[in-house]
Amino acid sequence: MGGRLRAAGSRLWSRAWEGLRPLDPYRSVKAALGALVIVSVVITTLLALFAVHSATELRVITILSIIVSLLLTQFVAQSLTAPLDEMKHAARAMAHGDYSRRVRGGRRDEFGELAKTFNRMAADLAAVDQHRKELVANVSHELRTPIAALRAVLENVVDGVSDPDPETMRTALSQTQRLGRLVDQLLDLSRLDNGVVPLHVRRFEVWPHLAGVLKEANMSKGPGHARTDVHLHLDVSPPELTAYADAERLHQVVTNLVDNAVKHSPPHGRVTIRARGGELPGSLEVEVLDEGPGIPEEERDRVFERFNRAKAAGPRPSGGSDGGTGLGLAIARWAVDLHGGVIRVAESPRGCRIRVTLPGPDPARG
Numbered sequence: 001m002g003g004r005l006r007a008a009g010s011r012l013w014s015r016a017w018e019g020l021r022p023l024d025p026y027r028s029v030k031a032a033l034g035a036l037v038i039v040s041v042v043i044t045t046l047l048a049l050f051a052v053h054s055a056t057e058l059r060v061i062t063i064l065s066i067i068v069s070l071l072l073t074q075f076v077a078q079s080l081t082a083p084l085d086e087m088k089h090a091a092r093a094m095a096h097g098d099y100s101r102r103v104r105g106g107r108r109d110e111f112g113e114l115a116k117t118f119n120r121m122a123a124d125l126a127a128v129d130q131h132r133k134e135l136v137a138n139v140s141h142e143l144r145t146p147i148a149a150l151r152a153v154l155e156n157v158v159d160g161v162s163d164p165d166p167e168t169m170r171t172a173l174s175q176t177q178r179l180g181r182l183v184d185q186l187l188d189l190s191r192l193d194n195g196v197v198p199l200h201v202r203r204f205e206v207w208p209h210l211a212g213v214l215k216e217a218n219m220s221k222g223p224g225h226a227r228t229d230v231h232l233h234l235d236v237s238p239p240e241l242t243a244y245a246d247a248e249r250l251h252q253v254v255t256n257l258v259d260n261a262v263k264h265s266p267p268h269g270r271v272t273i274r275a276r277g278g279e280l281p282g283s284l285e286v287e288v289l290d291e292g293p294g295i296p297e298e299e300r301d302r303v304f305e306r307f308n309r310a311k312a313a314g315p316r317p318s319g320g321s322d323g324g325t326g327l328g329l330a331i332a333r334w335a336v337d338l339h340g341g342v343i344r345v346a347e348s349p350r351g352c353r354i355r356v357t358l359p360g361p362d363p364a365r366g
Contacts, residue, residue, distance in 0.1 A: 282360020
C-alpha cells in the first residue's frame with residue numbers, strides 16, 4: 001500500500017514539475033528572459049532607492065543601472081545563444097560533407113532539446129551518407145566477378161584459345177544474364193533498412209548448383225588474375241542433396257566465400273566446398289575450407305563486418321591478393337541473414353573454415 005502511494009505521489013510530483021516548466025528559468029527560455037527583465041527592474045529600483053536615501057546623484061545611479069543591466073543582459077544572451085553558434089558552425093561543416101560535428105548538450109531548456117534533435121539529425125545524415133558509400137562499393141564488388149568471367153571468355157575467343165561455339169556463347173550469355181540479376185539484387189541493399197528485400201526460395205539440387213559456382217570461379221582465372229594455381233574441390237554428400245533457399249543468394253554467398261578462400265590460399269593450395277544436410281529436417285550446411293594461415297580468434301567476431309580486413313594468423317601467401325575491399329564476407333552474411341541462417345568461422349586444424357547453415361522450409365508455410 002505504501003509503495004503504491006509513493007509511486008502515485010511521484011507521478012503527481014512529476015506532472016506538477018512539468019507544469020511549472022514555463023516558470024523555471026533553467027528549463028524555459030521564456031522564463032529566463034522574464035527573469036532577466038525582473039532582475040533588471042529590481043536592480044534599477046534598488047539603485048533608485050539608494051539614491052533617494054543618500055547623497056548620490058540620480059544620473060550616477062542611472063549610469064550604474066544601465067551598465068549593470070547591459071552586463072547582465074550580455075551574460076544571459078551569451079548563455080542562450082551559445083548553442084545556436086555551435087549549430088551554425090556544425091551546419092556549415094555538414095554542408096561540406098563533414099557529419100562528425102556535434103553540438104554540446106546538457107541544457108534543460110528549449111535550446112537543449114534543439115541541440116539533441118540536431119545531433120540526432122546529424123547522426124542520421126551520417127548513416128545515410130555511409131550507407132550510400134557502402135552501396136556503391138557493394139555494387140562494384142559484386143559486379144567484378146561476372147565481369148571478369150565474361151572478359152575471360154571473350155579474350156579466349158579473340159585470342160583463338162576457344163572457338164566461338166554455342167557452348168562458349170551460352171557461357172558468355174549466362175554471365176551477361178547474371179550481371180543483370182546482380183544489378184537488381186544489389187540495388188535491393190537500399191531497402192535493407194526497411195526489411196523489404198524479397199527472397200525467392202525454392203527447392204533445387206545442391207551438386208549442380210555449386211558445380212556451376214566452381215565453374216565460374218575457374219573461368220575467372222586468366223590474365224590479370226594472380227591466383228591460377230589454387231585447386232577447387234567440391235564435396236556434396238549425398239549426391240542427390242537438395243536445398244530449400246534462394247538459389248541466387250546462395251550463389252552470392254558461395255562465390256564470395258570461395259573468392260576470399262582463394263585469395264588467402266598458399267601456392268598450389270586447395271579450396272574445398274563441402275555441403276551436407278543440417279541437423280534440422282530440410283536444413284543445409286555449406287563449408288568453405290582453405291589451407292591458408294587462418295583467421296585469429298580475436299578477429300573472428302569482426303570478420304563479417306563491412307570494410308573489415310581480418311589480419312591473417314601468419315604471413316600472406318606469395319601471390320595472394322591484397323585482401324580486396326573487405327566486402328565479400330559482409331555480403332555473404334547479409335544473404336545468409338535474409339534466410340534466417342547462421343554464418344561463422346568454425347574451428348579448423350588448418351587454414352580457415354567458414355560454415356553456413358541455412359534453415360529448411362518453415363513448417364507453418366508447408
